[in-house]
Amino acid sequence: xxxxxxxxxxxxxxxxxxxxxxxxxxxxxxxxxxxxxxxxxxxxxxxxxxxxxxxxxxxxxxxxxxxxxxxxxxxxxxxxxxxxxxxxxxxxxxxxxxxxxxxxxxxxxxxxxxxxxxxxxxxxxxxxxxxxxxxxxxxxxxxxxxxxxxxxxxxxxxxxxxxxxxxxxxxxxxxxxxxxxxxxxxxxxxxxxxxxxxxxxxxxxxxxxxxxxxxxxxxxxxxxxxxxxxxxxxxxxxxxxxxxxxxxxxxxxxxxxxxxxxxxxxxxxxxxxxxxxxxxxxxxxxxxxxxxxxxxxxxxxxxxxxxxxxxxxxxxxxxxxxxxxxxxxxxxxxxxxxxxxxxxxxxxxxxxxxxxxxxxxxxxxxxxxxxxxxxxxxxxxxxxxxxxxxxxxxxxxxxxxxxxxxxxxxxxxxxxxxxxxxxxxxxxxxxxxxxxxxxxxxxxxxxxxxxxxxxxxxxxxxxxxxxxxxxxxxxxxxxxxxxxxxxxxxxxxxxxxxxxxxxxxxxxxxxxxxxxxxxxxxxx
Ligand code: HEM
Numbered sequence: 001x002x003x004x005x006x007x008x009x010x011x012x013x014x015x016x017x018x019x020x021x022x023x024x025x026x027x028x029x030x031x032x033x034x035x036x037x038x039x040x041x042x043x044x045x046x047x048x049x050x051x052x053x054x055x056x057x058x059x060x061x062x063x064x065x066x067x068x069x070x071x072x073x074x075x076x077x078x079x080x081x082x083x084x085x086x087x088x089x090x091x092x093x094x095x096x097x098x099x100x101x102x103x104x105x106x107x108x109x110x111x112x113x114x115x116x117x118x119x120x121x122x123x124x125x126x127x128x129x130x131x132x133x134x135x136x137x138x139x140x141x142x143x144x145x146x147x148x149x150x151x152x153x154x155x156x157x158x159x160x161x162x163x164x165x166x167x168x169x170x171x172x173x174x175x176x177x178x179x180x181x182x183x184x185x186x187x188x189x190x191x192x193x194x195x196x197x198x199x200x201x202x203x204x205x206x207x208x209x210x211x212x213x214x215x216x217x218x219x220x221x222x223x224x225x226x227x228x229x230x231x232x233x234x235x236x237x238x239x240x241x242x243x244x245x246x247x248x249x250x251x252x253x254x255x256x257x258x259x260x261x262x263x264x265x266x267x268x269x270x271x272x273x274x275x276x277x278x279x280x281x282x283x284x285x286x287x288x289x290x291x292x293x294x295x296x297x298x299x300x301x302x303x304x305x306x307x308x309x310x311x312x313x314x315x316x317x318x319x320x321x322x323x324x325x326x327x328x329x330x331x332x333x334x335x336x337x338x339x340x341x342x343x344x345x346x347x348x349x350x351x352x353x354x355x356x357x358x359x360x361x362x363x364x365x366x367x368x369x370x371x372x373x374x375x376x377x378x379x380x381x382x383x384x385x386x387x388x389x390x391x392x393x394x395x396x397x398x399x400x401x402x403x404x405x406x407x408x409x410x411x412x413x414x415x416x417x418x419x420x421x422x423x424x425x426x427x428x429x430x431x432x433x434x435x436x437x438x439x440x441x442x443x444x445x446x447x448x449x450x451x452x453x454x455x456x457x458x459x460x461x462x463x464x465x466x467x468x469x470x471x472x473x474x475x476x477x478x479x480x481x482x483x484x485x486x487x488x489x490x491x492x493x494x495x496x497x498x499x500x501x502x503x504x505x506x507x508x509x510x511x512x513x514x515x516x517x518x519x520x521x522x523x524x
Pocket of ligand 1: 459
């Protein structure tokens with residue numbers, strides 16, 4: 001029989017103790033920073049921090065509970081790997097973080113979840129990498145560019161109207177999210193890449209199928225547990241992502257390949273056109289044209305500075321992918337919520353229809369100058385976004401330890417901004433659960449503290465495409481409401497008189513059950 005020598009045993013024991021100590025330090029070295037700076041919050045569990053509560057009750061419920069116990073600003077651990085999270089509802093602190101001292105909070109917090117090129121896109125970039133891409137992408141949404149995009153938005157909206165009419169003719173209800181998603185994908189394919197996605201003309205177009213399946217949702221509770229534990233240990237996640245990309249990556253690899261090929265084909269097509277001797281630069285450029293115009297020859301991008309309006313090929317592709325992804329989910333959820341709220345509030349819908357008729361004057365589609373006349377529609381859109389902000393939260397990471405009005409935010413801490421809770425805070429929006437577009441009327445909107453209306457985020461890192469999103473919503477509402485009204489009946493989901501619940505799921509704020517409405521054609 002083999003009897004291990006005492007020296008061997010103690011060596012293994014030493015290794016084990018060393019590993020355990022390293023593991024303990026890795027998982028706890030950052031814990032204590034909140035207490036050190038006097039930031040209130042719940043006491044963390046060793047190693048696993050506040051993960052058990054969040055897994056058991058859900059983040060949303062815990063945020064409510066901790067807020068009631070610790071007030072406007074508090075901290076906890078375990079939402080992002082190896083750092084403290086500070087949640088705040090305090091408008092003045094938000095102003096410091098999102099606006100006044102933006103340079104200390106340029107980056108978002110994130111977990112490593114994907115190897116997809118999407119992580120090279122604006123949303124995930126940090127520091128100077130972000131600044132370069134933002135410099136390139138902001139000019140995509142100037143008035144001149146938006147005017148050019150309007151033609152395409154009108155085309156997609158007209159196709160959506162036809163689709164709704166077809167559903168009605170076939171006696172079907174309108175599945176809001178699916179159809180709104182077909183519209184928003186069609187728009188981004190046209191304005192971004194000059195492609196007809198066929199999302200609105202074919203029942204199950206490749207584009208729609210893939211965009212619907214962009215994000216992997218864990219199929220079982222166990223998978224979801226394993227995933228959150230792995231995300232908490234970035235080195236383990238890195239290994240998992242490299243070895244088991246197909247099973248682990250948060251962006252479904254098949255879908256990733258589809259969009260990667262689509263973007264690469266579009267780039268090749270454009271570069272080929274540009275290389276032709278008879279090529280003339282058109283004034284009708286799409287988003288990909290603008291990204292390619294900013295491309296550098298040296299693909300490492302190492303020599304590039306923050307103020308350079310230049311990006312690498314990888315960043316061209318990453319930014320293209322994030323445009324598709326970001327444009328699809330948020331705007332389709334917004335349109336879903338607006339139509340649902342209009343159906344629930346027929347008086348508001350009637351008032352909006354009156355304005356649409358006045359502005360449209362019998363036109364089949366709105367002109368650019370008509371859009372700014374839709375004052376009440378803007379109120380309805382803003383109030384719907386307040387009721388159900390499609391992105392429920394945003395974050396910022398502190399680069400340095402700094403004190404703001406006596407409150408210290410330590411270096412490395414994440415400021416977690418729960419948009420969906422702040423817009424329901426009665427101090428900022430009285431009677432917050434009431435759908436009341438009058439809050440945003442020209443007379444009353446001055447009562448709103450701008451930093452508390454956060455559906456598009458705020459400050460220099462707010463949604464880059466906010467103006468395009470508003471145009472998409474306004475155009476489609478003009479076309480739809482010129483022709484039909486949205487109604488709840490005994491067949492719809494939810495039924496007449498009933499409400500639907502919204503939940504924060506996988507980083508989005510969405511209806512718990514898919515909403516399906518009926519439409520009634522308007523008499524002309
Ligand atoms: C109603 C529709 C939309 C909503 C509610 C929305 C909301 C948001 C929010 C909350 C953020 C984070 C802002 C922050 O951290 O302060 C964001 C960022 C972003 N959005 Fe949107 N968005 C919408 C439509 C769009 C569309 C149509 C596109 C693309 C065409 C888009 C592209 C982006 C990008 C690229 C970012 C990252 C910006 C950056 O990090 O600099 N969004 N959006």
